Amino acid sequence: MRDAYVIGAGQTPFGTMPDESYRSLFSAALETAVDSVPYGLERDDIDEAVIGSLGVGGRQLGLSGPAATEHAGLHGIPSSRIENACAASGYSVRQAVQAVKSGMADVALAGGVEIMTDMSSDVTKYWLGVSGETEWERLTGTTFAGVYAQMASTYLDQYEATQEHLSMVAVKNHENGAKNPKAHLGFECSLDDAVGAPTVADPLNLYHCCPTSDGAAAVLIASEDVVDEYTDDPIRVAGVGAASERVGLFQRDDYTGIASSKKAGEQAYDEAGITPDDVDFAEIHDCFAIAELLAYEDLGFCERGEAHQLLEDGVTELDGELPVNASGGLKSKGHPIGATGAGQVAEAFKQLSGKAGDRQIDDPQYGLTHNVGGSGGAAVVHVLEREVAQ
Template sequence: MRDAYLVGAAQTDYGAFPHESYRSLFATAFEDAVASVDGEFDRAAVDEAYVGTLGVGGRQLGLSGPAVTEYVGLDGASCTRVENACAASGTALRQATLAIRAGAADVAIAGGFEVMTDMSGDQTRYWLGVSGETEWERMAGTTFAGVYAQMADAHMADHGTTREHLSRVAAKNHANGANNPHAHLGFECSLDDAMNAPSVAEPLNLYDCCPTSDGASVAILASREAAEELTDTPIRVAGAGQASSRVGLFQRPTLTGIPATTDAAEQAYDEAGIDPADVDFAEVHDCFSIAELMAYEDLGFCEKGEAGPFIESGATEPDGDIPVNLSGGLKSKGHPIGATGGGQAVEVFKQLRGEAGDRQVAGLGRGLAHNVGGSGGAVTVHVFEEGWA
């Protein structure tokens, strides 16, 4: 099996951009990804393109992948649109990796986009809700904040997780996002602000919830032979895991974790030949603060039930044992559904190349990206390592 290498990656700013279209956002991310490639990049060499989007708002639901790839001049590449809720571009990344490993492509694109801010709040809640269990959750009135609030309630009851533990996620990620020029909510918030924000769905408040954003991301992957012509700073996809679980929360065996995360992580760790302790830093799917705490446990960074003390210890701060969400995460950087997983790979790419600016952490050699669809119905986990295999 051949290795796949990340040779270029970029994202747009995340936020509200009424004068941009999904095509123009994708084009910005694509051109910036091309510019990040060390060598001369020929777009005619792209064999496969995988583009993630939920299709929020119903814009170009059919052929939305080819609609953006033709816009950037990838007319000859085979393009596949990927829909896996919020894990769409994480899934696109895995598909591109598998295509290269299988020999079906030498150069592949994995990208994603979403435009979410041009609708009313009711319309946005509808489009977010379609990624939940339709008959027994969404149509009964359950929002995603409500679903994750149930998880938070259970975690607090079973493991002693506190309001402060939840708020530490928000305070940390906003501090990181304040150093990220791409962040939608690129400002700091104090722990006190995060603890005393208005309630959204008890026990979750405003600072526990990520924003809905417009944005796009693109990653360029290549085989070893192609990568040697394109980069002097190779980033290898050492492990690519993906798993699915019950779409509805009420169907799950647990409310205090996401089983698909554990399964996808085990695949990625096994492929990379590592243990969780070997990961230097991670970008995890913190759509809500409780999601990041559960990710610590499901990814094996701490024992089950120990996420609260783990964040309280400072382990996930930039100077901690395993920095988490140096980009600001979904909470601060933003969450344009189809672009989120690819945007996580962008941060890992920049950190491993020493190009993350004011949020750069020195000495990082291995990073992880964790992308969740819905409330855990689909999950991808990728492990990236600096250097040639």
């Protein structure tokens, strides 16, 4: 199979955008991605497109892939939509990589888009809830904040982490997001602010929860056969891993980890030929603060129950040994469901290309992205590599 490379990537600002549609947002994200390709790229060069979206609000549930790509000027190519809840566009990146590696496409587009802020909070909760287990969670009134609160309660009871450690995640990610001009909540917060925020679902408070956002992201993947036509500094997709888990939390034996994340990470490391120690930075799916702590452990960055120690030691700070969520993560950058996974890859592409501005990490070689659907029913991990000249 051929190697696949990221040659361009971009995203819109994430936030509240009442004047935009899913079509206009996706077109803007694609334009940004195309503009980031060093030697230029024509839309006719793109052989296939895969678009991630939950279709929040019921907008264009059928044929949303072609609806978005045709509007963006991609005519006649295979275009499809993938839905895997919050992991939708992480999986769209995976499918684009597969298309390129298999030889079905020389250049493939992966992207995602979501509009979430034009509905009442009750309607938004409904659309978020469709990604949970239907009979025994959503229809009995359980929200995702409630599901992750159960995970947080179990974890805090079993290990030495505290609610303050959850707040430390928020403080770190807001500090990073304040350096990201495309972040939805691009402001810093103090630890006192994050500790004293109103409770949402005990033990989670407002600062432990990501916002609902509008936005889109796009990633351009090229094969080794044509990559030199577009750049002399490509970012290799070194490893990809994906896995599923029981959708309902009540169906699982363990609430203190996400099995799909662990398996997806192991697959990605194995394909890339690296270990967690080789990762220079990570974009992690922190829909709730507890999710970031669990991911530290599921992805092998520390042993089970030791995630809080990484926070206390500053390991995951922007200037730490393993910066996590330099973009601000879902907590600060925002979480337009269908766009989140591709947005993570766009951030990793910027970091590995040395174009992340005030949040640039020093000389990274390997970056990891981790995208989760629901409470872990699906997960996908990508390892991207900046190839160093020998």
